[in-house]
Amino acid sequence: MSYTVDFKNVSTIGLESSPVAEALAGVRAHEARYFMNKYKHGFTVVPASESRETLDYVQRILKEERELEFEAKALETSHFQVENIQFTYVFYEDGLAVNVMYTVDxxxxxxxxxxxxxxxxxxxxxxxxxKFARQKSKLAGTIRGSYFVIKGEY
Known part of the structure; x- marks a missing residue:
């Protein structure tokens, strides 16, 4: 069942099994606010158990680009396109959020x-x-983030 993330009233719906559910919900709400403000797009997530194709896509990129495989359980995913960019998210039980930004052209x-x-x-x-940079967020406290550039075609 999908859930459109409310960034005004942060909720742990779907994230309850995480030991850092409140903080992870803040990160998820932070992302939802970004997409609403920048693109007027509602940020909807689905349980990872119902979105195997999306999870496989992210896992393939992580494995092929950087030999990364996370032990943590994936709780939710999101996949959508705004303008010419495909965005894919995976929210993990340990509090990690992974996103793939893939410009189609x-x-x-x-x-x-x-x-x-x-x-x-x-x-x-x-x-x-x-290396992780710190970012302050009203919804998520202090978020630490990093990234790498995708070299392959997916």
Missing amino acids: DPSKRAVGFKLSEDMEIPKELEGKF
């Missing part, structure tokens, strides 16, 4: 981003491989 503007919920430890899969 410009290979130089494709990337994978990582966002860590407030107080979340850097996952061992990312330790020492990426």
Whole structure:
């Protein structure tokens, strides 16, 4: 069952099994606010168990580009296109949010981003491989983020 994320009243719906559910809900709401403000697009998520194709897509890019496989359980995904950019998100139980930004007509503007919920430890899969910048968010506290550029075609 899909859920359109409310960024005015942050909710842990769908994220209850996460030990950092409140912080992860803040990150999810932060993303929802961004897409509403920039593109007037509602940010809708679906349980990962109902979106295997989306999860497989993100896992394939992570594996082929950087040999990354996360142990944490995927809770939710989101996949949509605004303008000429496809966005795909996976929210993990440990508090990690992964997003793929894939510009359909410009290979130089494709990337994978990582966002860590407030107080979340850097996952061992990312330790020492990426530098994380801090960003303040009214909805999510302090978010740490990093990214890498996608080189392949997906």
